[in-house]
Amino acid sequence: MKYLVVYEQGDSNWSAYAPDLPGCIATGVTHEETAETMREAIAFHIDGLREGGDAIPAPSAQVGMVEVPGEPAARYLVVFGRESSGYEAHAPDLLPECEALGATLDEVREMMKKAITGYVEQLRADGRAIPEPSAQVGTVEVELAVA
Numbered sequence: 001m002k003y004l005v006v007y008e009q010g011d012s013n014w015s016a017y018a019p020d021l022p023g024c025i026a027t028g029v030t031h032e033e034t035a036e037t038m039r040e041a042i043a044f045h046i047d048g049l050r051e052g053g054d055a056i057p058a059p060s061a062q063v064g065m066v067e068v069p070g071e072p073a074a075r076y077l078v079v080f081g082r083e084s085s086g087y088e089a090h091a092p093d094l095l096p097e098c099e100a101l102g103a104t105l106d107e108v109r110e111m112m113k114k115a116i117t118g119y120v121e122q123l124r125a126d127g128r129a130i131p132e133p134s135a136q137v138g139t140v141e142v143e144l145a146v147a
Contacts, residue, residue, distance in 0.1 A: 002139040004061040005038055006079055007031060008092055009134045018140070019061035019081045021045050031136075039140050046142060056144065062105075063137045066091070066113050068120045077135040078112050080105060091116055092135040 007016045014034040017025045024045040028034035049056050062080040067073065076098075080089045083101065087108040091098040098115045102108035123130050 001059055002141045003059050005138050005140050006092055007136040019079050020057050020059050042140050042142055066116045068117050074133055076116055076133050093131050093133050
């Protein structure tokens with residue numbers, strides 16, 4: 001199975017999380033170190049779920065990009081996840097200002113486009129700094145032994 005992983009660069013390190021595996025996170029000094037630590041964290045997390053008799057979540061998170069035109073133009077990563085009542089989405093570089101819940105994936109996509117565009121336009125109008133897009137995405141493949 002392949003799990004989506006979101007990587008975020010901080011001031012002096014990197015962090016990562018797997019949206020389909022709540023609580024599964026990792027950090028490292030470099031992106032490469034964080035990616036390796038995240039592979040280990042996912043395997044450890046899944047082992048813990050198995051030992052506890054819990055179901056292993058199927059990968060379902062998706063990503064997209066929202067481009068905000070203007071000077072300067074910016075493209076922000078958006079992470080979409082399935083919820084019991086529909087879908088949720090968030091922009092890691094713009095938390096907590098840009099999050100949405102919706103009944104359908106299309107609905108939440110449109111909500112995020114409007115939220116991100118409106119937020120960035122408001123920052124520009126107020127003369128405030130626009131956050132630099134830095135979040136990245138990748139996948140981690142995990143081989144699951146048949147139990």
